[in-house]
Amino acid sequence: MSVTTTQSSPLESAVRIAADLPGRALEVESGRTVPADLVAELRDAGLFGLMAPASLGGLEADPLTLIGVVEELSRGDAATGWTVLIGQGAGYLAWLDRDAAEEVVGTRPAPLITGSMAPHGSAVPSGDDAIRLTGRWPYTSGCSVADYLVAGFRQDAGAPRFALLPSADVRIHDTWHVAGLRGTGSHDIEATDVVVPQRFTFDPFGPAREDGPLYRLPYMSYLLVAMAGFPLGTARRIVDEYRDIVLVKRNTERTLLAQTPIIQAEIVRCEAAVRSARSFVHDAVRQVWAETQDGIASPRTRALLTASVQHAMRTTIDVADSAMRACGASQLYDRAPLQRFFRDVQTAAQHIAFGLEAQRRAGSVLLGQDVPDFLI
Structure with missing residues (x-):
């Protein structure tokens, strides 16, 4: 008799794993x-391979699946999400030379790849087909558990590029002593005169080598x-x-x-705000994804995606503030999830994706002004 097994979907796996995360949150943070x-x-x-190309063993998930997974995990524990x-x-393998990408997954199937997009590195030629890379990159979440690290750099004041480095080629500096998201291990990484073959560098702002719609997104x-699932998941947990x-x-x-009337009014306001933010994100993502099936989504559609994610983060900060003011000093202790989520979302909000500059660019597009494609 044969036995048929079914593999869980990414979202089912995320729900299962997330159920245990509240009980491990203090362990993650400490x-x-x-x-x-x-x-x-x-x-x-497979949850580190949601954006990795299917041709290289990844899931190449659609955006709503990706958002749902991050939402569930972030609801369980913000640092894990x-x-x-x-x-x-690993999604950046879609931009890498095919032989280099196959070499990566041949050496480490389903690799865990994290890194820093800031072009803090500098490079000089090393022969015809390599560079020597030196730099230090802050805020490199998950660097201590990664197989490979992406590091932004410039060469001869040119346009930014990314280098893919084996984790053994970088030094980790223990710098992540912060208010929130303490469990993300977002330390500085450093490379000193590391030889990187050119085939392991790529332009993240240009066209990908994979043709799937996920990789047509600027x-x-x-x-x-x-990023979109993070504020949705944390906001949901805060209101709960x-x-x-x-x-x-x-x-x-x-x-x-x-x-008390004031709490009754605040609870319904926060509930409505979180549900509205989630609907805005889903609506914007669906429209971007629909347009991406045949090419690149319009600047206006992409600006609304930016607006929706920005709005979701502002909503999360708002409900966290309301909850902390209402629930009092008992929530200040380390054991209280509410204060941890309050700190975590304030920290996450400092990311460039949630910043005022990204918001300004989206507004410029909605006002009919030109913004470079890769910035919106």
Whole structure:
């Protein structure tokens, strides 16, 4: 008799793994990185390969699947969700020379690739087919668990390029002593005079070598698709925690917070805001994806994607502020998930994808002004 097995979908795997994350959140934070066994579980489920080309063993998932996975994991633990979204660097194999990409997955199938897009490195030629790379890159989430690292650089004041480095070629500096997302291990990495064959460098702003619609997204849109699930998942968890706290906590007059008019009004406002933000993201992503099937989505459509993700993060910060002000000093302790999520979302909001400059560019497009394709 044969036995038929079914493999879980990425979203099913994310829901299963996320169920255990609240119980491990303090471990992740105190360890300052996602623990090895949890990394292995995420790897086995293919969740670091959501953006990796199917032709190279990845899942090449559609954007709503990617967003759903990151949303579920971030709802369970913000640092784990962040590590998984930043750990989608295997998607950049779509821009690498085919022989180099095949060499990577031949050496390490389903590689975990993270890195820094900032062009803080400098390169000089090393023969005809290589460069020597030197630089130091901050905010490299998940660097201690990665197989390869992407590092941005410039050569002779030219346009930025990315180099793909084996983790053994970089030094990690323990710099990630911060307010939030402490469990992401977002340390500095450094390369000193590292020889990198040219075939392991690529232009992330140019056309990909893979033809799938995921790789037709211009650079910033590609990044925002990876980021979008994080504020949705953290906002959902914050409102859930808010509700659970006010159902049992009393004010100084010994009235349950849930029975006070101001909390009743705030809870429904926060619930509506989170649901509205999620709908905006999903609507914007669906439109981008539909247009990408036949080419590149219009600047206006991509600007609305940026606007939706920006709005989702602002909504998350707003509901976190409301919850912390309402729930009081009892939520300041390390054991309280609410204060941890409050810190985590404030830290995440400093990422360039959520910054005012990205918001300004989206507004420029909606006002009919030109913005370089890769920046919107």
